Amino acid sequence: xxxxxxxxxxxxxxxxxxxxxxxxxxxxxxxxxxxxxxxxxxxxxxxxxxxxxxxxxxxxxxxxxxxxxxxxxxxxxxxxxxxxxxxxxxxxxxxxxxxxxxxxxxxxxxxxxxxxxxxxxxxxxxxxxxxxxxxxxxxxxxxxxxxxxxxxxxxxxxxxxxxxxxxxxxxxxxxxxxxxxxxxxxxxxxxxxxxxxxxxxxxxxxxxxxxxxxxxxxxxxxxxxxxxxxxxxxxxxxxxxxxxxxxxxxxxxxxxxxxxxxxxxxxxxxxxxxxxxxxxxxxxxxxxxxxxxxxxxxxxxxxxxxxxxxxxxxxxxxxxxxxxxxxxxxxxxxxxxxxxxxxxxxxxxxxxxxxxxxxxxxxxxxxxxxxxxxxxxxxxxxxxxxxxxxxxxxxxxxxxxxxxx
Ligand code: NAD
Ligand code: MG
Numbered sequence: 001x002x003x004x005x006x007x008x009x010x011x012x013x014x015x016x017x018x019x020x021x022x023x024x025x026x027x028x029x030x031x032x033x034x035x036x037x038x039x040x041x042x043x044x045x046x047x048x049x050x051x052x053x054x055x056x057x058x059x060x061x062x063x064x065x066x067x068x069x070x071x072x073x074x075x076x077x078x079x080x081x082x083x084x085x086x087x088x089x090x091x092x093x094x095x096x097x098x099x100x101x102x103x104x105x106x107x108x109x110x111x112x113x114x115x116x117x118x119x120x121x122x123x124x125x126x127x128x129x130x131x132x133x134x135x136x137x138x139x140x141x142x143x144x145x146x147x148x149x150x151x152x153x154x155x156x157x158x159x160x161x162x163x164x165x166x167x168x169x170x171x172x173x174x175x176x177x178x179x180x181x182x183x184x185x186x187x188x189x190x191x192x193x194x195x196x197x198x199x200x201x202x203x204x205x206x207x208x209x210x211x212x213x214x215x216x217x218x219x220x221x222x223x224x225x226x227x228x229x230x231x232x233x234x235x236x237x238x239x240x241x242x243x244x245x246x247x248x249x250x251x252x253x254x255x256x257x258x259x260x261x262x263x264x265x266x267x268x269x270x271x272x273x274x275x276x277x278x279x280x281x282x283x284x285x286x287x288x289x290x291x292x293x294x295x296x297x298x299x300x301x302x303x304x305x306x307x308x309x310x311x312x313x314x315x316x317x318x319x320x321x322x323x324x325x326x327x328x329x330x331x332x333x334x335x336x337x338x339x340x341x342x343x344x345x346x347x348x349x350x351x352x353x354x355x356x357x358x359x360x361x362x363x364x365x366x367x368x369x370x371x372x373x374x375x376x377x378x379x380x381x382x383x384x385x386x387x388x389x390x391x392x393x394x395x396x397x398x399x400x401x402x403x404x405x
Pocket of ligand 2: 159160161235
């Protein structure tokens with residue numbers, strides 16, 4: 001992290017994916033503490049009028065949009081209101097703002113593999129990174145963690161479970177979990193909107209039903225991932241990299257209330273849990289202010305009104321994505337990249353009505369079985385495997401379409 005964060009001037013923050021659910025929550029926390037945080041750059045891909053509004057409110061030095069046409073349009077709008085924000089376009093501009101020497105902290109909140117390059121640029125530049133984009137870590141965990149240790153970047157998880165685990169871990173956990181007495185990491189999962197839906201009915205659930213999460217309000221892709229439990233599967237892999245844990249040390253328990261955000265089980269029988277209302281502003285505030293604390297604007301938990309907390313085992317028969325992710329975590333190498341790419345392709349197809357909910361795990365398993373497992377050493381090889389998994393997924397979808405017609 002650049003030493004500037006410890007000075008008295010506000011932390012300069014770059015929010016990648018500012019128009020999304022995590023981005024908006026981050027900007028809400030930032031605006032509560034103008035003395036501590038200052039927006040340096042914002043990016044958005046769609047909903048560019050929202051990005052314009054965010055620029056007017058936070059007055060960043062840079063805004064990043066996908067293409068030249070949007071760049072011109074947004075620049076014109078910002079000039080009309082006398083803003084000095086410079087609008088840039090394209091993926092290279094995301095890398096540019098993420099690694100800019102004046103930035104202290106980068107919030108990696110772009111969804112999916114498209115967020116990998118800019119997140120990695122921030123890691124290589126030694127920034128403090130608030131990591132929401134779990135897909136980047138799933139795809140390139142080894143490269144990512146190696147780059148972080150070389151550049152001394154600080155990775156602060158803001159995925160709520162991983163932020164909870166971070167808060168329950170003892171000092172020195174990263175060198176050796178066993179040496180600090182950790183027995184297991186336990187990730188909680190809400191179980192999603194279909195927790196109680198029988199297998200036969202899961203075939204016909206719709207994208208709208210899948211996106212109606214019972215406890216969290218999130219973007220569409222992660223909402224579908226929560227409904228299939230792939231989100232928890234990706235989070236197992238994310239936890240392995242963040243906490244230097246083998247997959248066998250990471251368990252999952254279903255907890256429908258989403259109040260206990262995750263737990264650490266110690267050898268002496270102590271189990272430390274993190275509790276809070278299900279609101280991303282809690283982990284975001286923690287990660288922004290760490291090692292201090294700031295007000296997130298989220299209400300305190302009302303323990304008496306909450307009344308009860310339930311826990312049950314996950315059902316991997318109805319939700320095979322969890323099994324597939326666990327197997328990919330154990331296999332390592334290219335398996336998590338293939339899993340992630342096939343899942344992104346499957347979720348996209350499901351969201352536009354090209355296939356059913358239960359075909360998501362079918363497609364992923366088929367792609368995993370059709371590609372050879374390889375070990376990975378460069379970003380180029382990560383991207384090649386990602387591309388071949390997507391090609392395989394398109395073949396699968398085309399074959400499915402020709403069978404249906
Ligand atoms: P979202 O769909 O609400 O927002 C995604 C953001 O990424 C938007 O700003 C969008 O403009 C941008 N984006 C989309 N495609 C892009 C592209 N091709 N190039 C550049 N930018 C692009 O998603 P979200 O729910 O905010 O999730 C963001 C990330 O955070 C995901 O990786 C998700 O898994 C993770 N996460 C989200 C939550 C949550 O509560 N929403 C919780 C934990 C982790
Ligand atoms: Mg999570």
